[in-house]
Amino acid sequence: MPTGFHCAYPPCRCYVDKPGEYCSAHCRQAKAAGDADTQCHCHHPACTGRAEEDQDGSAD
Ligand SMILES: [Zn+2]
Ligand SMILES: [Zn+2]
Numbered sequence: 001m002p003t004g005f006h007c008a009y010p011p012c013r014c015y016v017d018k019p020g021e022y023c024s025a026h027c028r029q030a031k032a033a034g035d036a037d038t039q040c041h042c043h044h045p046a047c048t049g050r051a052e053e054d055q056d057g058s059a060d
Contacts, residue, residue, distance in 0.1 A: 012040040013047050 004015035009027035022028040024042045040047040 007040075007042075009040060009042075011047075012042060012044075014040075014042060014044050015046070 004017055005019045005021065006012065007014045007016050007023040007027050008020050009022060009031045012023060012027050014023035014027075016023050022031070023044060026042045027040065030040070
């Protein structure tokens with residue numbers, strides 16, 4: 001069980017080592033852009049675990 005801090009990007013569910021850190025450049029940019037209400041798209045399992053197929057057409 002991870003004992004860290006959540007990514008500084010609110011919608012993100014990833015853990016980071018230090019408070020205020022971002023799990024990825026995506027989150028850093030998203031936060032800087034003010035996207036605080038959208039779902040995180042950092043593509044990390046913690047965030048993408050729910051949207052398996054989503055609605056992006058069918059599998060390849
Ligand atoms: Zn994320
Ligand atoms: Zn993140």
